[in-house]
Structures are given as C-alpha cells and as structure tokens.
Amino acid sequence: MKTTAVVAAAAVVLAGAAAGAWEVTREDPADEATAPSVAVTSAAVSRSDIVSRIQLGGVLGYDGSYTIVSHLPPGVVTATPRPGSVLKRGSRLFAVGANRAWLMYGPAPAYRDFTAGMTDGADVKALERNLAALGMDPHHWMTVDRHFTAATAAAIRRWQAAHGVPAAFRTGRLDLGQVVFLPGKIRVGQIPTGSGSQAGPGTTMLKATSTAQVVRVALTTDRRSQVHRGDSVRVTLPGTTRAIKGTVRTVGKVATAADPNSGPATVQLTITLVKPGKAVAGLDLAPVQVDIVSSRSRGVLTVPVTALLARPGGGYQIAVLDGSARRLVKVEPGLYDDDAGAVEVAGDGLSEGTRVEVPVS
Structure with a gap:
C-alpha cells in the first residue's frame, strides 16, 4: 500500500470535518457503537484503482x-x-x-560554404536531405549522404531557380x-x-x-520526490473546466537558489501536452492550473472520504454495518483521490461490498 504525507494531511482535514458532523462515543469494534446524531446512509466498500494528485500553478508557452x-x-x-x-x-x-x-x-x-570539392560531412547530408524534401531532386539522381556531388550542385541550382536567381548566378554552391x-x-x-x-x-x-507548446512549473525542491518523469497531468486554463491531458517530460535537477523575498528554491518541471487543440492555440505565457498524478494504488479497497471518523487518541475508524448491527473498525488510510472523493483503506474484516456508514450529503 502506497501512502504519502500529502495524502495523509488531506485525509486529516476531511476526516476531521466528517467526525465533527457526528459524534462517536465507543471505540471497541466488537461492540455496537452509539448511533450518529445526524442523518446517515450507507455506501459499499469498493475495490478499484486510486490516484493522488498534486495541484500546482504553471505557465503555458513554447518549447x-x-x-x-x-x-x-x-x-x-x-x-x-x-x-x-x-x-x-x-x-x-x-x-x-x-x-x-x-x-x-x-x-x-x-x-562553411557548400561547394564542389568540399570535404565530406554531416552538414552535406543535412543539406541534401532538405533539398530532396523540397522537391529539388525530381529524378532522384542525388544520393543523400555525406558527399557533395554533381547531383547535389544540380539540386542547388534548381533551388536557386525556384527563388528567382538569374540563370547566370545559379552557381550550384551556397555561401x-x-x-x-x-x-x-x-x-x-x-x-x-x-x-x-x-x-x-x-x-x-x-x-x-x-x-510545440509546453507547460513549465516552478516545483519547490521539497516536492521534487513526489513528481516523476512520465506522470500523467491535467492542464486547465483559468475560467474553463475543460482539461487537457499531458505528461511530465522532465523534472529539473538543478535548483534555482531561493530568494528570501520570493520563497523556497525550485526546479523546473516541463510538461508536454498530448492534444493541445484550439483552446490553447497561439497562447504564450498564459497561466494554467496543473494537476499531476503523483501516486497510484491499483486494486485496493476504497471508501468515501466522508466515512472516515477520528478515533479517540488518534487514528481513524469507520462504522461498518452488518444488518442492524453497527460496529467501529480501525482503518489505515492510504491515498486520497480528490476527484472521486474516495480514500484507500485497510482494516480487519473489510472486504469488497462491505457496507459502511456515511452522512447524507
């Protein structure tokens, strides 16, 4: 089971809110607990994948x-x-x-100049590849390699003619x-x-x-270990709800020194967009909201986060329903999924389909 400090902190806040809504007076899981003081319903323990996300501000620009x-x-x-x-x-x-x-x-x-008699080189091959791509070798006489030949010069002359160079100045060389x-x-x-x-x-x-458009994020060094190359990303423009999918391409290794007046040291995070679309076409230096999938647990037991109750003395528990009986079971929370409003849990006797108590929303 995979947990993070960020997830635990989120669970504390939300679990605290849930616990404040209804009172628990008994903690022995073998005994029936006092009924809650607010309207409740039930939800099933599910087995599914769950992800934890980090939310950051970024800037959309060009690579x-x-x-x-x-x-x-x-x-x-x-x-x-x-x-x-x-x-x-x-x-x-x-x-x-x-x-x-x-x-x-x-x-x-x-x-250097491109001309007959020049020594072989990678630059000659690059030139020939471009001349061929531009249609300047229609008969395919030129071999795209490192050697400048008469066919290369002929392709240059065609290129010069295409750009209006007078015949007398079509030299077959490029300065x-x-x-x-x-x-x-x-x-x-x-x-x-x-x-x-x-x-x-x-x-x-x-x-x-x-x-190519990318998103750049100034990631504080204390969160660098939570983000990895290849992590999935959602990018949202201010004032919109449509998210654009992306992927973390690089996580910087060299930190920008912290300024006492500007906050902690940061590394640059670069995110590529999968299908930018018209929504971001032409935008440069635009602020965006970035959600990064930093952790993932697969096939784990999950419950609505509102099912979490604070245990006296610390920790968490949930109210398990078995027919008309109600008992409190100690659980260990894992990843918290903000989108799904769910939390990964582990506890004795819990299985998929177990009914747990949640407040009526």
Missing part, C-alpha cells in the same frame, strides 16, 4: 529557445519575419542587402549564411535587428522557439 545570427556579408537588413509567425523548411528567415538566409532542418549549425539549420519549424519571438538596421556576421537577427 525550445533559438538565437539566430547572421553570417551573411555586412549590409542593411532588408527583410525580417513578423513576431509570432511560424516558419518551416524552405522559408526565408531574413535578408541583408540582396542576400537571403533560408531555414532548413538539421541537428547542427551550418559552418555560409545562406542556409540556417534548426531542428524543425520555428515560431518567431523577438526581432532584435529590424529592417533598416545594419547587420554583419555575428549579428543577432531573430529569437525563436519551436512550435
């Missing part, structure tokens, strides 16, 4: 962080995208003078800065260097993120 710099020749910035725009493979990122930088997908930055490799589609955030500004190699042009 990843990319700083995109120019490696084009120096000049005046002539084009930039709009903040919030989504750019995919083959999109223009920005232009300096007549030179343009294009987005392509790749795991590492471009660091450093014309291609920017990023892991995938991006969402443009900030434009540090706008149109009309001067830019040279190393100038920060754009700041962007991926297009």
Whole structure:
C-alpha cells in the first residue's frame, strides 16, 4: 500500500470535518457503537484503482529557445519575419542587402560554404536531405549522404531557380549564411535587428522557439520526490473546466537558489501536452492550473472520504454495518483521490461490498 504525507494531511482535514458532523462515543469494534446524531446512509466498500494528485500553478508557452545570427556579408537588413509567425523548411528567415538566409532542418549549425570539392560531412547530408524534401531532386539522381556531388550542385541550382536567381548566378554552391539549420519549424519571438538596421556576421537577427507548446512549473525542491518523469497531468486554463491531458517530460535537477523575498528554491518541471487543440492555440505565457498524478494504488479497497471518523487518541475508524448491527473498525488510510472523493483503506474484516456508514450529503 502506497501512502504519502500529502495524502495523509488531506485525509486529516476531511476526516476531521466528517467526525465533527457526528459524534462517536465507543471505540471497541466488537461492540455496537452509539448511533450518529445526524442523518446517515450507507455506501459499499469498493475495490478499484486510486490516484493522488498534486495541484500546482504553471505557465503555458513554447518549447525550445533559438538565437539566430547572421553570417551573411555586412549590409542593411532588408527583410525580417513578423513576431509570432511560424516558419518551416524552405522559408526565408531574413535578408541583408540582396542576400537571403533560408531555414532548413538539421541537428547542427551550418559552418562553411557548400561547394564542389568540399570535404565530406554531416552538414552535406543535412543539406541534401532538405533539398530532396523540397522537391529539388525530381529524378532522384542525388544520393543523400555525406558527399557533395554533381547531383547535389544540380539540386542547388534548381533551388536557386525556384527563388528567382538569374540563370547566370545559379552557381550550384551556397555561401555560409545562406542556409540556417534548426531542428524543425520555428515560431518567431523577438526581432532584435529590424529592417533598416545594419547587420554583419555575428549579428543577432531573430529569437525563436519551436512550435510545440509546453507547460513549465516552478516545483519547490521539497516536492521534487513526489513528481516523476512520465506522470500523467491535467492542464486547465483559468475560467474553463475543460482539461487537457499531458505528461511530465522532465523534472529539473538543478535548483534555482531561493530568494528570501520570493520563497523556497525550485526546479523546473516541463510538461508536454498530448492534444493541445484550439483552446490553447497561439497562447504564450498564459497561466494554467496543473494537476499531476503523483501516486497510484491499483486494486485496493476504497471508501468515501466522508466515512472516515477520528478515533479517540488518534487514528481513524469507520462504522461498518452488518444488518442492524453497527460496529467501529480501525482503518489505515492510504491515498486520497480528490476527484472521486474516495480514500484507500485497510482494516480487519473489510472486504469488497462491505457496507459502511456515511452522512447524507
């Protein structure tokens, strides 16, 4: 049986409220207990799965962080995208003078010119994969590998033609800065260097993120052990009741030092959304409510939490009904499920279907 301090605390509050509603004067489970002073009914002990949840505040935003710099020749910035725009493979990122930088997908930055005679490398393979995905090798003459060939140059010339480069300037080579490799589609955030500004190699042009939305939570270090990678999550926007399913992707290992004026030290919790949907489309830096399934017990006995009674001297008990007889049985509470209003219990003589006393709601 799995229990947590958080669950026990919740059970104490609710059990205390239930015990305050009706008086118990005898604690011997073998004897009939004094009848309650409020209207009661009965409920069956059930066998089911039960979960415990942690409720936290979080922020909905976009995953990843990319700083995109120019490696084009120096000049005046002539084009930039709009903040919030989504750019995919083959999109223009920005232009300096007549030179343009294009987005392509790749795991590492471009660091050299692409031209005949260059040494083999993973960057060549990334370029060829992008050219093929963009339809620039319609006859499949190009082999996507680490080697720059005549077929690679031909694919570049087709790409140059598709972007209006005059025939005389379709060289079949790409200079450093014309291609920017990023892991995938991006969402443009900030434009540090706008149109009309001067830019040279190393100038920060754009700041962007991926297009995948995530929720970030500042989790206090004392609760870190209660949350695990893969835990199920429900995310709710303020003012709505519809919950979006998610999963804990990472639990931070490096804590942010506590500030005496801002509370305890925290680690970052990152949550991925299963199917974000239209409800969160385009939202950035939006506050959300996060419910994390931190513990789970499977196939255990459960009762309504209102069945719990405080025992004199500490602990809990429930009133078991056997025909017209009523007896008090000591129980050990486990996980508390706020949604179901149920609590995991263990006690002598309890089994599935046993009737227990609960106040009339």
